Amino acid sequence: MLVLTKENFEKEVLxxxxxVLVDFWSEKCESCKALMPRVHELAEKYKEIAxxxxxxxxxxxxxxMSQKVLGLPTILFYRNGEIIAELTxxxxxxxxEIKLLELA
Known part of the structure; x- marks a missing residue:
């Protein structure tokens, strides 16, 4: 998983x-931390797709906030710099996994 920052977000996502799948998370978000290992597994399994x-x-x-992320965890799917799907x-x-395969 590529770690994003404000410095590389435009290049790596937009x-x-x-x-491109972006997992928005926070250390204070228990649901985020519970989901993260599974998302890492999906990243390995589907690295050819996204x-x-x-x-x-x-x-x-x-x-x-500029990406309209209001709650966590949020996963946004991008194509050509545009958000094409959201899970929150x-x-x-x-x-x-289901959404990823739908969009692939």
Whole structure:
């Protein structure tokens, strides 16, 4: 998983080719920390389908807000710099996998 910051977000997500999954999370979010290991497993399994990235919203709050992330965990799917799908709050790894395969 590629770690995103405000410095590399535009290059790695908005200007990237193909499908990009961004996991927005926070250290204070227990649901985020529970989901993260499963998302990492999906990243390994589907690395040929999409670029997997994560963004810690602590220290990147403005960036998260600019992407309209209002709750955590949130997973956004991008293509050609545009958000094409969103999963938020009550997310399971199965939800992520299903959405990923729909969009691939």
């Amino acid at each position: 200007k990237a080719d193909g499908l 670029k997997f990235c994560s963004l810690d919203t602590n220290g990147n709050k403005r960036l998260a 709050t009550e997310i399971s790894a199965e939800d992520v």
